[in-house]
Amino acid sequence: MMESNKPIIPNDDVFRYYFYFIQERMNMFWRRCEGKRGLTKDPILREYKFTNVYRVCDRVSQYLLHHVIYNKVERYTPADMLLRILVFKIFNKIETWEYLEQTYGEITIQHFDVKKISALLSERQRYAPIFNNAYMMTGSHKRYDYLPTKHEKWLTMVKEEFIREGIIDKVLKAHSLEEIYLLLRGCSFLGGFLAYQYTIDFNYSPYINFDENTFVVAGIGAIRGIDKCFISHGDSYEDAIRYTKEHFTELQKKYGYIEFRPLKGHEPTLLDLQNCFCETDKYLRVKMPELLVGNKRIKQRYKPSCDKIQYIFPSKWKVKETNKLCSQPNIKELMIFW
Template sequence: MKVRQEIFDTYWRFAAMRQEVFFNKIQNVPPPWTSDPILNTYKFCNAYRASDRVSQYLIKNVIYGENRSQNEEEVILRILLFKIFNKIETWEYLETQIGDYITLSNFDSDVYSNILESAMNLGYVIYTSAYMSCASKEFGYDKKHQNHLALIDKMVVKDRVINPLVKAKTFEDVFHIIQEYPLLGKFMAYQLATDINYSEVINFDENSFTIAGPGAERGIDKCFIDTEGKTYTDIIHWITENQEKEFQRLGLNFQSLWGRPLQAIDCQNLFCETDKYCRAAFPDLKSNRKRIKAKFTPTPQPIDYFYPPKWGINEQVQETLAQRLPPLEIPHLQQLNTNCQQLSLELYSTVNTTFEISNHISKHRKKYKPKTENKKTKDLQNADTEKSQQLCLF
C-alpha cells in the first residue's frame, strides 16, 4: 500500500501527543499540557477509548459501581441503557427521578420514557453529540427515546439477549448478535460489543475483531493514497500489529496505558481523531468536513481512573494516581485556558504565515535560476515526494 507520508506520520505523532496530554493531566501538571497549538485549542478523544470521560463513568460507575449487582442480565441492562444515550447527565437524571439504582426490577420503558420526556420539556438534551443514533419509528413511537427504550425492553426482557451473548464463541459473534436488532447499525453494534466486553459477562480479545466507523474511514482515506484492495478492517489490524515499529521509526516516546498497547478499537478511534486533526493541520487536504466543531475546555474535577479489572493494570494506575501533584489552585482558570488557546492559535498562525512567506521567497528565487537547474531541482523534489508517498506497508 502507498501512504500519504506526512499524514500517515501525523497519525502516530497525534497518538503520542494525545497520550502525553493524558499523563500530564493525570499528574496535575499545570496547563498547557502540550506545545501543539491544535491540541491545546480543540477537543480530541484520548488515544485509549477506555480513558475517555464517558467510558470511565461506564466502567467505574455503571458496570463495576459499588453496590451494583453483577448479575449478568442486570449488567447488560445497565450497559445498554447508559450507552444508547451515552450521556452521564441522562443516566444520573434517571436514577435521581427513580430514587434508586437502575435495576431490572424497576425498569419500565413507559415510566423511564415519561421521566426523559419531562427532562426534554425542561430543555435538557438527553442524547450525546458524540455520534448519531438511528431515529426511525421501529417500535411505533413518535419520539426517538421511546423507540430506544422499547428496543432495550425487547433485548433484555423479552428476548433475554444475555443467553446468546454468554454462549458466543467469538467477539465477532457478539457483534452480530447485537447488529441483528433495529436502530443500532454496524458501528453502534461494535461500540456496544466493546462496552459489554469491558464487563465480566464476556471476555474476548479486543484485537480479534474490528470495523471502521465513518470518521475512521475518512482518516484512513487521508493517510493512504492506495490501499491496494485492503479493507478498512485490514488496515486497522495492520496498524494495531505494527504500532511499536512505527513509533520507533519516528523516534516517538509513546506512553502506553500502563503497559497495555493500543487495541484495535483504539487504533480505529485514532483514525477518526486524525481526520479531525488534519482539518486544522492540513486544511488544503481534500475532505468533506472542513472544521473541528468542539473547542477544548478543561474539566474541573480530575478523574480517578479505573479500568476493567481483568486487564490487570489498576494497581499500577492507583500507584500513579497516588504520586500525582496536588491540584494547582488557579483563580480564573477558564480565562487562563482561553488565553492559552489564543496564544496557541497566534503561534500556529505565525508558523503558517512564516511557512507561506518562505515558500513565496523560494518560488521567487527559482524564477532567476537557470532552467536546467530548475528542472533538475523539480525532478529531485518529485522523486523524493514519490518515494515518500510509496512506502510499502504490505
C-alpha cells in the same frame, strides 16, 4: 493478519501525523495526571477537543466503569449488568443516567418499565438534552414508528429485542466479539458503528472477556482518517487498522515518534487505533486542509475541566501501576482495579 489481495500503502507525508497525534495526545494525558498546567504547545490540540488515545480513559467511559459496572457488582445479575450498560450507552450522557437513578431507581431486568422511564425522560427533555451528541442516534424504524418519541422507541426496542427476544442472553453465551457484534447488528436502530461500540462496552464488564485485538470495525470518522493516511488500504479499512497494529513499533521508529508512553501492561488495541484514525482525521482538517476528505471543520472546541478522575480499568486487563503519576497533593492518584 490475513493476506490482502489489494496492497496496503501508507501515505508517509500524512500517516506520520497519526503517530504524532498518538504520542502528543498521550503525553497530554500523562501531564494532566501529573498535575502540570501546560498540557501541550500544539495550537490545534490546545484549541479543539480530541478524545484520549485510549477510549477507556475518556470521561464517559470512566463513569461507566465507576458507576454503572464496578459499583455494587454483586448486586446485579449478568443480564442486569448488560441491560444497565446498554441503557446508559443509548443516551451516553452522565446527567441522564443520574436523573433516572434519582427519579426512577435502579434499572434491572425486573424493574424496567418503558412507559414510566419514557415519561420521566419526556419531562426532563423539556429543560435539558437527554442524548449525548457524540453519537448520531436515529429514531426511525418501521417497527417502532407508532411511538411518539425517539427515547421511547429506543427503550421499547431494548424491552422487545434485548429482553423478550433474548439478545442479552445470547450475548452472554457468545464465543467472540464478532459474534456479539453480529447479534447487536441485527437489532433495530443499531448500525455497524453503534453495534461495535456497544460490543466493547459489554466487554468492559466482568461477564464478557474477549481480546480487543480479535475484532474491529472502522467507523465513519476512522474511514476518513484512513483515506487520508493511506494511498491503498487493502481489501477493507479494517485491514489498514490491523496493519497499523502489527507494525506499530516499526512505524513509530520510521516516523520518529518513539516517546509514546502507553498504559503499563496495556498497549493500544485495535479499538484504540481505530479511534485514533478518527481523531487524526479531525486533526488533519486543520493541519492539512488541502486533504479534501469529509468534513472541513472541527465542531467541538476544548474546554478545560477542573474535574478530577480516579482512573480505573477492568481487572482482567492487569494494567500495572509502576510509579506515582500524580505528583501534586491536590491531584488524586491513579487508581487501578486489580
